[in-house]
Amino acid sequence: MTDNQFDNQNEFDEMVNFNFVIHIHLKKRSARKTQTIIVGIPDEFDLNKIIRFWKKQFNCTGGIISKDEDYGDQVTIRLTGDNRQQIAKFLVEEGIALQDNIKVHGI
Template identity: 45%
Template sequence: MSIENLKTFDPFAEADEDTGDTKQSQNYIHIRIQQRNGRKTLTTVQGLPKKFDQKKILKVIKKKFACNGTIVTDSEMGEVIQLQGDQRKDVQEFLVDKKEGLELDAKTIKVHGF
């Protein structure tokens, strides 16, 4: 009796072409809410495709939803859009909207929060 599988498996490692493992090619857009102080909240949007200009998206969102926002560069997450208030549903509808939004697929958007 021979044992063929002596390699250790790291579930968090990136898949490569040598082993033949397929890599998850679908990147998700995460919309999260964070509690600040009191009733104040902060909405973060991360994982937007690189083909979109985040400064222009932020400008449109700020005007459309009457909230303030900024772009923060994070070492792990890349560029993250931060918005004041609970804007989760509004941002999700904006990203999916075909007329005035970005026309993204609703399956690629994950909304987190309480």
């Protein structure tokens, strides 16, 4: 690699700021039904594109909720079913968050 490529990588590392935590919760709706709730994805990412991909990939329904009664003013994403591990894997693979910045919560 040339010095120029290293400089570009350092500039990229400085631009990406991982000072946030993404929480992935599982909420039980009824005896057999569950919801996966994602809180804390930064605003710089297009949540509509992300949720559209997840809905196709995980074969589920879901939506973006701007004000949730359980999580306050933070934007939350709700998906049907238990998709916690797949979502955590996606966030790391796509470079949205580091593994240390993702907290997966159980029932």
